[in-house]
Amino acid sequence: MVTWISSSMNFPFAPKPTACPPVESLTTDAGEWLKIARQRLTGVEQPGLEAQLILGSVLQLNRAAVLAHPERILSPNQLAQLDLLIHRHLAGEPLPYLLGHWEFYGLDFMVNSAVLIPRPETELLVEEALVWLQQHPDRRRAADVGVGSGAISAALATHVPDLWVCATDRSRLALRVAQENMRRLGLTGRVELAEMDLLSACHGPFDLVVANLPYIPSKKLTDLQVTRYEPVEALDGGIDGLRLIERLLADASRWLAQGGLMLLEVEAGHGESAPALANRLLPSTAVDMLTDLAGLPRVLRIVK
Structure with a gap:
């Protein structure tokens, strides 16, 4: 049995919403959050880079834009999303799966x-x-x-x-x-x-x-x-x-x-x-x- 995958076939990709844990960080701007995230990710291969990619995924910005504005204020919802991603990554979940790409x-x-x-x-x-x-x-x-x-x-x-x-x-x-x-x-x-x-x-x-x-x-x-x-x-x-x-x-x-x-x-x-x-x-x-x-x-x- 062979199934040819047509371009018109519609598949759902969006993950179901996941409840966010309480926010542990008191940081309010991007630069300070990156410093704390690097410290929390010391066990990974490239903590600085991975922190930047995680922040970029939540802000929907590339790395250059993230680094260009360290003064950017992070909302409580963004902080909650970031905290959840850090928790998942520290638990072993690969960064590409967290980012989705x-x-x-x-x-x-x-x-x-x-x-x-x-x-x-x-x-x-x-x-x-x-x-x-x-x-x-x-x-x-x-x-x-x-x-x-x-x-x-x-x-x-x-x-x-x-x-x-x-x-x-x-x-x-x-x-x-x-x-x-x-x-x-x-x-x-x-x-x-x-x-x-x-x-x-x-x-x-x-x-x-x-x-x-x-x-x-x-x-x-x-x-x-x-x-x-x-x-x-x-x-x-x-x-x-x-x-x-x-x-x-x-x-x-x-x-x-x-x-x-x-x-x-x-x-x-x-x-x-x-x-x-x-x-x-x-x-x-x-x-x-x-x-x-x-x-x-x-x-x-x-x-x-």
Whole structure:
């Protein structure tokens, strides 16, 4: 059963109002609130930046505007909203979910707990795909397997105006997020969204296949903080972390056009097992691994 996601389908996104706890801070202006917020957020990686982003989300201003007017008086309602967001963040809720959006490859994406938060490591896959597309101007049919928020599809389609993408996901909730992001970025119609298992009902072959499928081994999930808030089904890659990747590779010769490129993000621990799997299932292809800025194996590259 395949459900194609139409641009006319209407999905609710607004979260239900949440009761605010009592305001603990006595601060009345933005500058003083930022000082106190930085102190409260000392356990996070970038307390100053995150405090600015939280304040900007409540004031509906960008960081520059927030910093330009530290004398701005904050209303009791704004202080209550800010206090609630700080409480939630200190409890472990990721900042992108608190803000409701996050940047990836220079684009702003709506995110919620139905999708993984776009991460900078994935930009390696996007950059490699864009280089290949630039070198192959006659190759303009792409597939994005496990589209999630739509970050990869949108980044590719934005930078390659004549690219068409078939983007799939098993999660209808994730597809709703992707649909909204395509609408906001003006990509509706160029990125076709469909609810399906891998590429089971797409009309191939494709010149380019990209995927950021679940790749964390199941036994590792219990030790990861990320599973408290991000969707486990988008993280759990089975016993060895390659369950879905193996299924996609097993059928890749059917979906990938001759001379086409497949790029799959994998866990750093798959630096040897992922290429070995690809060589076994696709013996006539050229297989190699790309490393990220930290020097870790990150993207499996296959040329048919």
